[in-house]
Amino acid sequence: MARGRFISLEGGEGVGKSTQLRALAAALRARGHDVIETREPGGSAGAEAIRSLLLDGDAGRWTAGAEALLFAAARADHVAKTILPAVARGAWVLSDRFLDSSLAYQGGADGIGEAAIRQLHQVGSDGLMPDRTLLLALPAEEAAARAAARDRDGADRFGGRDAAYHARVAAAFAALAAGDPARFRIVDATGTADDVTARLLAALEGL
Numbered sequence: 001m002a003r004g005r006f007i008s009l010e011g012g013e014g015v016g017k018s019t020q021l022r023a024l025a026a027a028l029r030a031r032g033h034d035v036i037e038t039r040e041p042g043g044s045a046g047a048e049a050i051r052s053l054l055l056d057g058d059a060g061r062w063t064a065g066a067e068a069l070l071f072a073a074a075r076a077d078h079v080a081k082t083i084l085p086a087v088a089r090g091a092w093v094l095s096d097r098f099l100d101s102s103l104a105y106q107g108g109a110d111g112i113g114e115a116a117i118r119q120l121h122q123v124g125s126d127g128l129m130p131d132r133t134l135l136l137a138l139p140a141e142e143a144a145a146r147a148a149a150r151d152r153d154g155a156d157r158f159g160g161r162d163a164a165y166h167a168r169v170a171a172a173f174a175a176l177a178a179g180d181p182a183r184f185r186i187v188d189a190t191g192t193a194d195d196v197t198a199r200l201l202a203a204l205e206g207l
């Protein structure tokens with residue numbers, strides 16, 4: 001059995017990751033692939049329990065350091081219980097967020113630092129990296145408008161942070177992509193969902 005593929009979708013709030021993950025999974029299944037759709041934080045029973053701890057509750061519920069540790073712990077369970085077994089049996093795993101979200105939010109925007117986040121990932125997940133990371137790029141105002149229309153009942157603890165925070169997240173994602181062009185593809189997320197799906201499929205070329 002050939003090894004599968006591990007692909008992450010990344011970007012800030014409202015850029016269309018969840019929408020595109022579903023569309024990409026359908027397109028890959030139509031090509032005959034066994035596809036697993038998963039997400040972070042979450043994607044395994046233990047990690048989904050940690051997701052509730054991270055996303056629900058008061059804005060000041062955790063320190064930035066505690067959040068970094070909780071994301072790393074959730075990821076360790078997700079990698080061990082969901083991602084590695086699926087890739088080993090030949091499936092294509094599509095994950096809505098992965099390590100780069102911790103690097104951008106906790107490492108960059110919260111100031112924990114890239115080295116510390118990578119160290120936690122080494123300890124928890126043996127440093128596993130995606131075969132390809134698709135970074136969805138959308139102007140900040142458009143992403144915020146999409147997220148606000150979706151979250152009429154209120155955003156989660158991260159989505160509710162201010163525009164300056166989300167600008168730091170976007171800058172950190174851009175720097176990560178610039179630093180690892182072999183793994184990252186930056187994909188224009190403007191236009192219709194179908195337009196974006198076609199660009200994402202093209203960005204999987206070579207896999």
Ligand SMILES: Nc1ncnc2c1ncn2[C@@H]1O[C@H](COP(=O)(O)OP(=O)(O)OP(=O)(O)O)[C@@H](O)[C@H]1O
Nearest residue numbers: 012013014015016017018019146147150191192193
């Ligand atoms: N191409 C598109 N054009 C217009 N609206 C879109 C497009 N893609 C997604 N949307 C809508 O924008 C909103 C945000 O999309 P989605 O939830 O997929 O983003 P996300 O990146 O997963 O966000 P988050 O990280 O905040 O969960 C949803 O209401 C979705 O229906």
Ligand SMILES: Cc1cn([C@H]2C[C@H](O)[C@@H](COP(=O)(O)O)O2)c(=O)[nH]c1=O
Nearest residue numbers: 040041071097098101102105106158159
């Ligand atoms: C994996 C991961 C996520 N986050 C933040 C980013 C988002 O605001 C939420 C997840 O919500 P979504 O609607 O499912 O995208 O969590 C983070 O700060 N660090 C991470 O590693």
